[in-house]
Amino acid sequence: MRKLIDENGLRVDGRRVDELRPIKIEVGVLKNANGSASIELGKNKIIAAVYGPKEVHPKHMARPDRSLLRCRYHMSPFSTETRKSPAPSRREVEISKVIREALEPALILEDYPRTAIDVYIEVLQADGGSRVASITAASTALADAGINMRDLVTGCAVGKVDGQIVLDLNDIEDKEGEVDMPIAIMLNLNQITLFQLEGILTPEEFKKAFEMALEGCKKIYQIQREALIKKYFGSSEPIPVE
Amino acid sequence: MRKLIDENGLRVDGRRVDELRPIKIEVGVLKNANGSASIELGKNKIIAAVYGPKEVHPKHMARPDRSLLRCRYHMSPFSTETRKSPAPSRREVEISKVIREALEPALILEDYPRTAIDVYIEVLQADGGSRVASITAASTALADAGINMRDLVTGCAVGKVDGQIVLDLNDIEDKEGEVDMPIAIMLNLNQITLFQLEGILTPEEFKKAFEMALEGCKKIYQIQREALIKKYFGSSEPIPVE
Amino acid sequence: MRKLIDENGLRVDGRRVDELRPIKIEVGVLKNANGSASIELGKNKIIAAVYGPKEVHPKHMARPDRSLLRCRYHMSPFSTETRKSPAPSRREVEISKVIREALEPALILEDYPRTAIDVYIEVLQADGGSRVASITAASTALADAGINMRDLVTGCAVGKVDGQIVLDLNDIEDKEGEVDMPIAIMLNLNQITLFQLEGILTPEEFKKAFEMALEGCKKIYQIQREALIKKYFGSSEPIPVE
Amino acid sequence: MMAKKSMVVERLRKAQMIECLSKGKRLDGRGLLDYRPIVINTEVIEKAEGSAKVSIGNTQVIAGVKVEVDEPFPDTPNEGLLIVNAEVLPLASPYTEPGPPDEDAIELARVVDRGIRASEMIDLSKLVLIEGEKVLAVYVDVNMLDLDGNLFDAASYAVVSALLTARIPKFTISDKGKVVKLNEFTKLPIKTIPISVTMAKIGDTLIVDPTYEEELVMDARVTLVIDSDGNLCAGQKGCSGALSFEQIKLACENAIVKSKEVREIIKRVTGYGEA
Amino acid sequence: MMAKKSMVVERLRKAQMIECLSKGKRLDGRGLLDYRPIVINTEVIEKAEGSAKVSIGNTQVIAGVKVEVDEPFPDTPNEGLLIVNAEVLPLASPYTEPGPPDEDAIELARVVDRGIRASEMIDLSKLVLIEGEKVLAVYVDVNMLDLDGNLFDAASYAVVSALLTARIPKFTISDKGKVVKLNEFTKLPIKTIPISVTMAKIGDTLIVDPTYEEELVMDARVTLVIDSDGNLCAGQKGCSGALSFEQIKLACENAIVKSKEVREIIKRVTGYGEA
Amino acid sequence: MMAKKSMVVERLRKAQMIECLSKGKRLDGRGLLDYRPIVINTEVIEKAEGSAKVSIGNTQVIAGVKVEVDEPFPDTPNEGLLIVNAEVLPLASPYTEPGPPDEDAIELARVVDRGIRASEMIDLSKLVLIEGEKVLAVYVDVNMLDLDGNLFDAASYAVVSALLTARIPKFTISDKGKVVKLNEFTKLPIKTIPISVTMAKIGDTLIVDPTYEEELVMDARVTLVIDSDGNLCAGQKGCSGALSFEQIKLACENAIVKSKEVREIIKRVTGYGEA
Numbered sequence A, B, C: 001m002r003k004l005i006d007e008n009g010l011r012v013d014g015r016r017v018d019e020l021r022p023i024k025i026e027v028g029v030l031k032n033a034n035g036s037a038s039i040e041l042g043k044n045k046i047i048a049a050v051y052g053p054k055e056v057h058p059k060h061m062a063r064p065d066r067s068l069l070r071c072r073y074h075m076s077p078f079s080t081e082t083r084k085s086p087a088p089s090r091r092e093v094e095i096s097k098v099i100r101e102a103l104e105p106a107l108i109l110e111d112y113p114r115t116a117i118d119v120y121i122e123v124l125q126a127d128g129g130s131r132v133a134s135i136t137a138a139s140t141a142l143a144d145a146g147i148n149m150r151d152l153v154t155g156c157a158v159g160k161v162d163g164q165i166v167l168d169l170n171d172i173e174d175k176e177g178e179v180d181m182p183i184a185i186m187l188n189l190n191q192i193t194l195f196q197l198e199g200i201l202t203p204e205e206f207k208k209a210f211e212m213a214l215e216g217c218k219k220i221y222q223i224q225r226e227a228l229i230k231k232y233f234g235s236s237e238p239i240p241v242e
Numbered sequence D, E, F: 001m002m003a004k005k006s007m008v009v010e011r012l013r014k015a016q017m018i019e020c021l022s023k024g025k026r027l028d029g030r031g032l033l034d035y036r037p038i039v040i041n042t043e044v045i046e047k048a049e050g051s052a053k054v055s056i057g058n059t060q061v062i063a064g065v066k067v068e069v070d071e072p073f074p075d076t077p078n079e080g081l082l083i084v085n086a087e088v089l090p091l092a093s094p095y096t097e098p099g100p101p102d103e104d105a106i107e108l109a110r111v112v113d114r115g116i117r118a119s120e121m122i123d124l125s126k127l128v129l130i131e132g133e134k135v136l137a138v139y140v141d142v143n144m145l146d147l148d149g150n151l152f153d154a155a156s157y158a159v160v161s162a163l164l165t166a167r168i169p170k171f172t173i174s175d176k177g178k179v180v181k182l183n184e185f186t187k188l189p190i191k192t193i194p195i196s197v198t199m200a201k202i203g204d205t206l207i208v209d210p211t212y213e214e215e216l217v218m219d220a221r222v223t224l225v226i227d228s229d230g231n232l233c234a235g236q237k238g239c240s241g242a243l244s245f246e247q248i249k250l251a252c253e254n255a256i257v258k259s260k261e262v263r264e265i266i267k268r269v270t271g272y273g274e275a
Helices: A090-106 A130-144 A171-176 A203-233 B090-106 B130-144 B171-176 B203-233 C090-106 C130-144 C171-176 C203-233 D007-022 D103-118 D151-165 D212-217 D245-270 E007-022 E103-118 E151-165 E212-217 E245-270 F007-022 F103-118 F151-165 F212-217 F245-270
Strands: A023-027 A035-041 A044-054 A068-075 A116-125 A154-161 A164-167 A179-186 A191-201 B023-027 B035-041 B044-055 B068-075 B115-125 B154-161 B164-167 B179-186 B191-201 C023-027 C035-041 C044-054 C068-075 C116-125 C154-161 C164-167 C179-186 C191-201 D038-042 D050-056 D059-070 D081-088 D128-130 D134-146 D168-173 D179-186 D195-202 D205-208 D220-226 D232-238 E038-042 E050-056 E059-070 E081-088 E128-130 E134-146 E168-173 E179-186 E195-202 E205-208 E220-226 E232-238 F038-042 F050-056 F059-070 F081-088 F128-130 F134-146 F168-173 F179-186 F195-202 F205-208 F220-226 F232-238
Touching (some): A023 A203, A035 A130, A044 A130, A068 A090, A090 A116, A090 A179, A090 E103, A130 A154, A130 A203, A154 A203, A179 A203, A191 A203, B023 B130, B023 B203, B035 B130, B044 B130, B068 B090, B068 B130, B090 B179, B090 D103, B130 B179, B130 B203, B154 B171, B154 B191, B164 B203, B179 B203, B191 D245, B203 D245, C023 C130, C023 C203, C035 C130, C068 C090, C090 F103, C090 F232, C116 D134, C130 C154, C130 C179, C130 C191, C130 C203, C154 C171, C179 C203, C191 C203, C191 F103, C191 F245, C203 F245, D007 D205, D007 D212, D038 D151, D038 D245, D059 D151, D081 D151, D103 D220, D103 D232, D134 D151, D151 D220, D195 D212, D195 D245, D205 D245, D220 D245, E007 E195, E007 E205, E007 E212, E038 E151, E050 E151, E059 E168, E081 E151, E103 E134, E103 E151, E103 E195, E103 E232, E151 E220, E151 E245, E195 E212, E195 E245, E205 E245, E232 E245, F007 F195, F038 F151, F050 F151, F081 F151, F103 F151, F103 F232, F128 F168, F151 F220, F151 F245, F195 F212, F205 F245, F220 F245, F232 F245
Parallel strands (some): A068 A116, B068 B115, E081 E134
Antiparallel strands (some): A035 A044, A044 A116, A179 A191, B023 B035, B035 B044, B044 B115, B154 B164, B154 B179, B179 B191, B191 D232, C035 C044, C154 C164, C191 F232, D038 D050, D050 D059, D059 D134, D128 D134, D168 D179, D195 D205, D195 D220, E038 E050, E128 E134, E168 E179, E195 E205, E195 E220, E220 E232, F038 F050, F050 F059, F059 F134, F195 F220, F220 F232
């Protein structure tokens, strides 16, 4: 097994343990969608689109007191090292579900009774952390669609590599590392909306990992805000948080 | 080919040619179902559950003059020597159909217009005769659900092994024997509700096999009754047939 | 690669370059269908049936101003050299679509609002040109069903074999030849309703091929008419075109 | 495959039919145990190794046989494969829809298959090319073209006739152990001719070869397959009614008698048994 | 798996439950961190290499282990295969329908699988027969029989218990390099016993082992899997609500405590660790 | 992919469009034979061997090429494989739903594939590693991202651009006859650049590169693919209307002219043909 952190504490892509990969978010990338956003995080290239609130088909699925949130996370056949069949895998079905449940706490679905809101996520290129990047993009697209929200949702993964807790795993760290722990939060509400863990952590390591993930989310949140501001106010300058 | 009946007229599991395997029926084994029963017949372990009468979805399938009986016979992946795919096989589709058609003559479906009655059968472990054991369990579960019935339906298989007509084939006899003939009857009405035959019988052998199957059904019918009595009257003592 | 046209200008089945294979059309071959026709063209054996105008299920697919035309082109498992799976292939899906779009211009669908017309085509034996033979049979079946039409639709393929433009490709010419160009026309309206091309043609070759296909269609059209006349007027004698 | 009809019409039709049957007659004039005319044409699909088109009255079906080289099933290394599929084509009736085979088509295919297999019509042990490795797989696909009742018998006769007249290629094993197809042909190894006889119970009457109209009101259906020696080799009861103990025995007797008639037709048409 | 209920009833039930939970009690009288009675029976399916039936209160599930010889995945040539499937059978509740596993069943199977895999319960490197060519594939299928909440834990305990008691055949490699099954048996190579602890958040209260009624009104669900050393090895948050940062930490503490209790039950029932 | 719209609005829009076209103009100001701006970016997906993102006006598509080692088809043992798939992603328009490709997506993929294949763009005989045993399989998947008409041309240009710029690994055959991937790269063996030109017939006018709005009212669609020598190599008529004999000839002439313009754009963007 190759070493994933060198003697200087640097990772295979030269990052420090608590450093994010380059990240870029763009809002309004699709004309047809009611809201859309693309994200690049490391080699991840992901587009999220929102359609709705809209009529529900079939009608009996409509909820009289709120909107029906539906979510599809899908990987393009060319997004992975080995070609992926376009049919949804069990992994994609599970991730679609946890992403929906990560976005739902932030949405004021009661404002749109008897409607549906569809979130479609296409992973054009996959790197480590595609599900958390997808959540970040999707919540930005929901804001772009003008859906009433309690807060943005921001996702970030943390993990354990060569025995050390590290932020924002890339593909190699994800595959060869010991632990992957993706989370998503509503930063201003101190709430976790996605939490998954795979791999062994002591209770102390868990706490450290969790704090590191929160720090990552804070940085990504700023980039989400800037992307929205850039579209709506024509400026990409950071605006002070209220 | 190994001999399936020895010089003393005993079969591979020590039974005589007209002897049933050990059989055990229990009523009310599931809390959620409106009626349920489990059966053990040799190594068969089968659960049958009844849901209904209930609303029909989709509605256009409802019948204005009777209840819609639906039936699903399904084998668990671990129920067979070699793991079985959980997707329904063509064999399971056919058996689901013949079981439904074996139960339907006993049910007074006219008493429940515009409803559906679902019978779900899960074979947790399969041995020879799983379809007839399923019918026996399912009709007991239908009685447990309080569905109006003309009679219990009782299933039993008969076959030909080493040239002899034998009752209640086990797995080896089913696979290596010459003939399998599962039947189901309404004992008190002298009616056959399931009849299948696979393998060569002379007309005389057919008559003999048929009579032997009827005798088997009579014994199994008593056990069905006792299981119902045990649940509803707290006793497993045989009560004289009216 | 074997030679497909010999020194006398004759093809593998002895035809001249502009000669059709033997063709036979019969009308009213199925009792249940509202209209039906069979065609034999070379080794092609194809049945087309029409059901409708009829109620649409599901209802929301009905069009308030016209009938909904549906079409299914399907090959029997035994219709090809190597057994074909009965599940529809992508090729069958595409051909079903282009056949529907080849028939639709001829049908006065506005005369049957809120209904559906189903065209089912079964290829019992496939030879070169099965899609154009299917169109010819299907439009004859539509006429047999009494659907209001602007004209019959007549299909014919033309291609390029050993560098020469040839009419009505058989199986070997289709597989080993250079170009296949199936077309369908409404002869009396000078309109093309199906056009496909696969293989390289110079603009001049294209014009020549197109004219040859039109000549083929003219001959086939006569046979369509005769088949209809035979059924409805009991005679197979050609009746002069109005 | 289920017709939509009003309950009132259904009850009237059934009453009328029972009335008629009680006089020993059927609506189309046949006797209770009469088949409609059976017409069989074989070798109708040149690209198939065997084929037959069968009509019984207005019911039309077609079967085709394709033979391939395949691996045997692990539990029967010394037997060739026989795979029977049935499709009720959407063009066959107003009540059939496109899609994968439904439970009716699956039952149909399995009962036809069971008759062939249980009668041991084909000696599968003679279809082995290399024991445990390469065998012939005989695919029989039967399509329903036009429905007017009694698909079980029509499909079965088509499959049996296609198998009886199939012309299958010979194979040899090369020095390197490869299967090589020869340009010679042979017949399938036939041991018996199983004949399916399907009866409907309407009221208390058993009739042979029900039409679609009769199937609409029948209480139960029973199919029995009889081999050339007059033995039973497969059976299937269908539909939501029951049969009395006496009726099942009567059905067997009827089947044995009727199977002889039909077997003669099939032998004549296929030329089977002639030198 | 979604119950139909009127909104009014739903709100009333939730209010009542929150009221009750605020006093540290549950509707069935349990304390917030109490499990219902856990009953485990192993070796209930003789034809499976391992099996276990588990009930937690009225929830009943059954798991079976089947072992086959298969090829390894190309990217892990030195590891055996572990495949966990879950089916919520239609007989298990009025809200389940026949059909392929839906997203709930897929999530369930994947979370159970993740707990086994991430804890390294089974030493997959010891399931290799011929490196890169032949390995043991361990299939674990878990069926939900009767639903009353907390399927995640019930399914997980059934799978773990079936694996702990599985009796798998030994294999040897013949001179010709073929895999030969021996008539001897062994246990799976077990390294740890992962225990799943599932909690529901209702209002602001975390409770362990929710019933179906509690699941109907819960805001969020969190499952944590703890290994024999008291470390976390898998986790999954579910449902449309959120958890506060404090709640996730509290959930970890609860899970570590409760996992010890359950592990003792499983060890006792399976006899694991006894000479 | 079918928009819902009222019949009245549809008729008005069509009347307006025909009126406008009769003056030789289109609603967006283009001439009848003008393309919208075509923007092509290649090598946008590093993990794919080749890729291209193409927009024509507001229509956006992306194609990726993946190369694998596979077995040839039995009937073409001396040719590599080319497999083109198309998906209209649900994010691409309000009228698209998740699910397997429908007939529109299947036709799209097959027509794009036909243009590549019939033009002999790629010399498939040069993709053979071991004759009859191992060949390169070139998968091209094209996703529709944002729909505003003329998917046929956009998808085709994306596929062609991705193939022209693909960087595929070299392989060698080891002494033991195994295929070994080298750490060297090469281009695909390109013989010609096929260019798809799609026209819509609205009323009696033929226009090039229809928008979604124009597609809503078009009577027929015709796509012609022209190779580098100005020959026709593939064609497809679509939609429920017909074309006159003259229109099909006119369509060919238009396609030959327009294909040259687009080929120049693709050559410039991909650098194809430059030393």
